[in-house]
Amino acid sequence: MTLLEEGGFKVDAVDLTGSGVQSSDTNSITSLALYVKPLTDILEKLEDGKKVVLVGHDFGGACISYAMELFPSKVAKSIFIAATMLASGQSTLDLFSRQLGPNDLMQQAQIFMYANGKDKPPTAIDHSKELVKDLFFNQSPSKDVALASLSMRPAPFAPVMEKLSLSQVNYGLVRRFYIVTQEDHAISPALQEIMINSNPPEHVFRIKGSDHSPFFSRPQALHKILVEIAQILPK
DSSP, X not given: OHHHHHTTOOOOOOOOTTSTTOOOOGGGOOSHHHHHHHHHHHHHHSOTTOOEEEEEETTHHHHHHHHHXXXXXXXXXXXXXXXXXXXXXXXXXXXXXXXXXXTOXXXXXXXXXXXXXXXXXXXXXXXXXXXXXXXXXXXXXXXXXXXXXXXXXXXXXHHHHOOOOOOTTTGGGXXXXXXXXXXXXXXXXXXXXXXXXXXXXXXXXXXXXXXXXXXXXXXXXXXXXXXXXXXXXXX
């Protein structure tokens, strides 16, 4: 954010429901619409004629896709950073099931939470503190990992299970760009390539030496790509 703001961009890192400054109980978030509401509220209030560039990381890919379907005229470009770029009718859970195996680090790190009882579906997902560094931050500086670990909270599970409904007349109107993180232990480069091949974006960028969190491990390289995408002229 700092690098982009220094370059003259107006940047907002939106805290979704139950994240960051949003104090809602993660276990009570029962839909993608509720989870993404802070973002859709911003887009709804955006002045006519104004457009934004949406950037989604990890599950944020599904979140910006949902917003693109609702407000295609307010989104100039979308950027997926090691993110869930789903096809219509697909859920994030469907996608992750393609990479999960007995040795998958993501599966080993996940801790499911059951606010409604063990006989009901999980309500949230947390991650083992011992495995977080190797999963998300395997190339990141220790000081960034320490700060990030303190601020991480469980993620709601219902939105992860929700299948997206994406149309060519809305979602399909928005220009999409994908940034592959090539040393990623959370969403493997192979899974990222599957998403790209299944639902091709306009252009793909790749960051060598980046873990799942390029804003920590390769911030200058990420900044350069974000600026390059922002400066691509309208078709």
